[in-house]
Amino acid sequence: MKLVYYKYAFGIIHLYKIILILLLKKYTVHLEEVILQLNKLHTISSKLDLQQSERLAMFKIVADYSNKFINELPNVKGFSTKEPQLLAIDNTPKELKNILHLYQTEVAETGINAASGTHMGYIPGGGVYTAALADFLAAITNPFASVYYASPGAATIENEVINWLKKVFSFPENTVGNLTSGGSVSTLIAFTAARDKHQIKNDLIKKSVVYLSEQVHHSTQKALRIVGLEDIIIRYVPLNEYHRMKADALEQIMKEDVAKGLNPFLIVATAGTTDTGAIDPLQEIAVIAKKYTAWFHIDAAYGGFFILTSKKEMFNGIEEADSIIIDPHKSMFLPYGLGAVLIKDKAAALYSNQYTANYMQDAVMDELVQNPSNVSPELTKHFRGLRMWLPLQFHGVxxxxxxxxxxxxxxxxxxxxxxxxxxxxxxxxxxxxxxxxxxxxxxxxxxxxxxxxxxxxxxxxxxxxxxxxxxxxxxxxxxxxxxxxxxxxxxxxxxxxxxxxxx
Ligand SMILES: Cc1ncc(COP(=O)(O)O)c(C=O)c1O
CATH class of the missing domain: 3.90.1150.10 (Aspartate Aminotransferase, domain 1)
Structure with missing residues (x-):
């Protein structure tokens, strides 16, 4: 009986051994296959990580192209009506020289030449070389500039640029700000804060009033719609012969609105209108905004940096605004894609933008505004601060x-x-x-x-x-x-x- 029992036990152990060997074999075969596949993929995927010699050669081609492009700017046309061709992606690798040739003929030579001094339409662009180098470095090092924990250095540069702007516009130190893609997104952030501060929602929307210059940029009306204030009342304030808002007319309209039981919510003044470059009387408007406890927003997207010039006095009162927007991609001549917003009310700025999640638990900060993502709808973003910080460090102001x-x-x-x-x-x-x-x-x-x-x-x-x-x-x-x-x-x-x- 005992013998039968032992035989039975040995049989089971043997069976387990066989199963184990088979499993190990299967696993080993599987592992070998994975390693084989990885080696195969490595050969192709490593093509994305170029060798130093390739990098140097490509850099030279791009540097030569950029130099030729810049050197020829004084002689090329400011505008071309040519339609671009041949830009479809066909998944066939091509030589960089050929790609740049395509870029030159189908992109650089079509439409407005925004890098050229011959661009004198709309609001001209810029593209200083040092900012382009900064963009290159930002892309190579690729720091996560939106969250301090992820890149304290990059987030600090973003915040330092904002601090510099606060000084330029005499905004208090505890102002919060953000570097955005441009004036339109800056306006969205400012209006969101204004809306949240004044709790403009539900029935209050239709009773609230926004006061605009007739010369306001269309991104203003667009932003109102996007932030859910499409049904708000808009009043266009008449202008004087210099296309500046008439402060007395503004006050009169606001007075009438209060008498009608309406809520004067937001005044948008412009420091440099798109059509005529006019600066609204900021000081006088600031006084009216305070009197009616309306949020005072200034669109200085185009004109902002002229505050550093002999025109400084015309900007008196800008420091009284609740929020301002400024576009370094306009009057600081940086490449397209850099706007800024400053908002005095920190709580209002954080209200809609500051969120957290389990997967962000390591990144929680005591000082919330150190994370640029808390003052913006964006989480991941281009490290924009560098393209302003580096030129300012290099050239000075x-x-x-x-x-x-x-x-x-x-x-x-x-x-x-x-x-x-x-x-x-x-x-x-x-x-x-x-x-x-x-x-x-x-x-x-x-x-x-x-x-x-x-x-x-x-x-x-x-x-x-x-x-x-x-x-x-x-x-x-x-x-x-x-x-x-x-x-x-x-x-x-x-x-x-x-x-x-x-x-
Ligand atoms: C006065 C003004 N505000 C806002 C904007 C919108 O800025 P962006 O095009 O950077 O979104 C512009 C654009 O030209 C502008 O001139």
Whole structure:
């Protein structure tokens, strides 16, 4: 009986041994297969991580391309109507030189040449070289700039740029801010804070009023809609002959609204309007905003950095705002994709944006605003601070200010020359944007439209148009850092040429 029992036990152990060997074998085979597969994939996936010699060669190609691009800027057209071709992705690897050739012909040579000084339409862009180098470094090192814990250095640079802006605009130290992709997103963040501070929701939306200049940038109305305030009442405040908001008219409208039982919620002033470069009377508006406990927001997206110039006094009162937006990709000549917002009420700024989650538990900070993500809808974002911090460290602020002063003088020069050519010009602008039209004796609007078309067809300098006081006008927006006296002369020669064609 015992023997049978032992035999039975040995049999089971043997069976287990066999199963174990089979399992191990299977596992070993599986492991070997995985290693084999990994080796195969490694050969292909490592192509993304270039060797030093390849990196150097590619860097040289890109450096040569950029140098050629920059050197040729004074001679290339400001605008081209050419349609881009051949940009579809066909999953076939190509030579970098060929890709850059495609980029040059189908991207760089189409539309507005925004890196050139000949861009004098809309709001010109910039693209200083040192900011491009900063972007390159930001992409190579790729720090997670939105969360202090993830990259204390990168988050500190983001915050230092905000601190510098607070000093420039005389905002208190405890102001919070964020580096955004541009003016539109900055406005969204500011309006969200304003909405949350004043708890504008449900029935209160339809009773609340926003006061805007007729010259306000359209990103303002767009932001109101996006933050859920589509049904709010909008009042357009009349402007004076310099296209600045009339403070007395604003106060009168607000008074009437209060009498009607409405809630004066938000005043949006502009420090540098898009069409005419006008600065609203900020000091007077600040007093009215306080009187009616309305949130005072200033759109200084275009004009902001002119506060560093001889125009400083025109910005008096900006420090009284509850929130301001400024675009370093406009009046600091940085590449597109850098805006900033400053908000005095920290709690309001954090209310909608600050969230946490289990997977973020390591990153919780005592000082919430040290995490840029707490003042923005964005979590992961491009490390934008570096493209402003590095140029400021490298150049100092002086060349930026000189460049802005130069733009103010260039618009004066442009206007004087236009007058000498027989053009009518808009009122003396507060900043570097103005407008003109030719006093054709018949069909003046239609003829000026034709002149604009002729200018676009010519394309040597890019100008854009607008309608001001129901009149078709051609704008001059001088803001590109590469716009010099020679560029303005080129524009004048083009205008004269085009005028002859339509006369
Ligand atoms: C005065 C003003 N505010 C806001 C904006 C919107 O800025 P962004 O295009 O960077 O979103 C612009 C754009 O030109 C502007 O001129």
């Amino acid at each position: 002086e060349p930026f200010v000189a460049c802005l002063e130069e733009k103010l003088l260039l618009v004066k020069y442009f206007r004087l020359k236009l007058q000498a050519l027989g053009f009518c010009i808009g009122p003396e602008p507060d900043l570097s944007i103005s407008y003109f039209w030719y006093p054709f004796t018949v069909d003046a609007n239609e003829k000026n439209k034709q002149l604009m078309q002729a200018i676009h067809d010519d394309g040597s300098v890019f100008l854009s148009s607008s309608v001001i006081n129901k009149q078709f006008v051609i704008r001059i927006a001088i803001l590109a850092f590469r716009t010099k006296k020679e560029t303005v002369d080129k524009a004048l020669a083009m205008i004269e040429r085009c005028l002859q064609k339509v006369q």
